[in-house]
Amino acid sequence: MKKKWLVILLITVLAIMPGIFTWVIKTDVTAKAVSTSMTTQDWQVSFSVALKKDKIIEDYVYVTTDKDKKVPATIELLEDRKTLVVKSMEAGSYQLHVKKEAFDHGFKVDSQVIPFTIITTVTAVKSEQELQQYFEQLLANQKYTVWLESEQSAPSASSEDKASTTNESSTNNQVEGVEEGDIVVVNAGYIYSIKDQGITVVNAKDPNNLKLVKTIKFKESHYITKLALYDNLLIAIGDEYSQKTGTSMATASLYDISNPEKPKHLRDVGQEGYLQDIRITNDTLYLIGNMHPNYWVLQEQKVPDLKPKTFDSAEGKEFKSLPLEKISILPNTMDGTYSIITAIDLKNGAKGTVNTKGYLGGSSGLYMSENALYVTAPIYEKNVISPATERVMDRIWLPRTTDTQIFKWTVDGTAMNFVGSAEVKGTVLNQYSMDEHKGNFRIFTTEGNTWDEKNISRNHLFILDEHLQQLGAVKDLAPGERIYSARFMGEKAYVVTFKQVDPLFVIDVANPNKPTVLGELKIPGFSNYLHPLDDTHLIGIGYDTEQRYDAYTKQNFTVTTNMKMSLFDVSDFRNPKEQSTVKIGGKGSYSEVQHNPKALFRNKEYSYFGFPVVLYEAAQKDNIIYKGQGAQIYEITADKGITLKGNLINASTGEQYENWAQTVQRVVYINDTLYTIARNEVKSYQLKDFKHLDTLTIK
Incomplete structure (x- = not known):
């Protein structure tokens, strides 16, 4: 019992006399870094132990070649005191040396040598072996890692109208000349739409007598997500679970629709993983997706x-x-996910070549022009929760999305060349x-979170040249x-913040x-979808808002x-102005167009949207x-503003919610007829006065 009280007394003395005793803790240092970076980027490494600011000098922290020859280097310590940044290195193989004296005095650690390549x-x-070593290093980095899901953001705007020689609806693509596909497409008087594991083909040449002429069926494990057209080719994009590989395959199924009522299957092309999106430009279909290999089995010595x-x-x-x-490792990435790009030559009835490339480094967003593909990936930073738990949290990575990495390829048919x-x-x-304009890449970003009062959110515009070097920026907007x-x-950019x-x-x-903010308009509500009407007018679709008071928090929301x-x-x-505005429905009303620009109907002849x-x-x-569901058609002109022309709403007859099977998914036109397409029915109307013509039920 006496020994027990002696231990307690000793602990008490140590607690009240911190200046007399120095705690020395032996710990292992973990370092997180990518093995490769580009000459256009800085390389950085993050340690699990803090460093001393006054020791970030050549005596303690320096760079050598792989042959141990010292080289000049600019090295900075970030505010977290755990991340070192090595700036502006020429191409070559290097080693970063961090002497043990550079680490915080409260820890007893060994000196560190971290190899990297520029x-x-x-x-x-x-x-x-090189591929396996990449994943083994990834496992080492993830030894004490906990990944958190990043915040999801809402989509936004729309695109220019694409000219149609057949007087039919076209997909609302972002870039003219770059097709994106949709769940409904129109060609030569026929409407093709996705339904379950199949595609319905409707003959709409006679709007008074709609006919279901064909249903293209797929396996139960094959889900079609998008349709696209190229000449007489119908392209069905989907995800299929493969029993052979035990994984999902993103597939493109190509059909000859020279005879729409007898589509002829030509070819299937697939890549492992999940599809991110597609593009068609210059006679070439591009599939862009992600694949996450099961590299954890390396821990089992397999x-x-x-x-x-x-698959082809x-x-x-x-x-x-x-x-x-066909496999490369993208610079400054270490997340274990492949970005996979497949280019398919669509000429000669889809008998052309297929080129697939895999890049280690996943992606979450993309933009494509006729000559270049850009993909983006989030960059995470370590988040230490609390100083009180510093020693525990030093061994746990809680990343949060902070920045964005951009990768660029030039494309020429099936040839794809990584730029930087x-x-x-x-x-x-x-x-x-x-956006890309005259070879320059422009991008809007939001830094931080609106709920973080200590580090408030800020919005930026960056303009990069053809080599992704920054030219100019507008920072700290709103x-x-x-x-x-x-x-x-x-030469103008428009952005809505809220x-x-x-x-x-x-x-x-x-x-x-030198991009410059010219004007600003503040109004209640927000637009989460923008579409150009002409060079000096924009259409915005979103929500009205109102301020309320919370008696508990005594704050407005x-x-x-x-x-x-x-x-x-x-x-x-x-001096931008809100020239015209309309309210649509009441609280709870919504449209897919608010998060998916493909749902926008456009007809230039009537100025309809x-x-x-x-x-x-x-x-x-x-x-x-x-209250009901259907579609609404507005005439929108710079002179007259916004006028409701077609209120194609099926009013509620006592139902509490909309009927999913009969909810309108798309609105299209063929010549002088408008069609609404739902999962289980197609309706036709006269375009000039919206008189109902026919209803086709699809079972």
């Missing part, structure tokens, strides 16, 4: 095939592993926050808010070295009410009442 261009993986699988029915029924010469990469502050909303939508229109009101900013980007569509006059760039809509209205105690 490259000018990405090269193919040279051996199976040697798995870590290469992605591909023109070459047989077997799945093939991607050859090493760059990093920008903040996270990108979606593809409409990105502090405390985040981006809800963006639109680039040549927290309590909706500022629409007009930015002059004519001089890429913002809630959405009805949908809202606005016409913005930006002819005076320094429309979209599917589900209508609700406010009831007592914040409840809502279902």
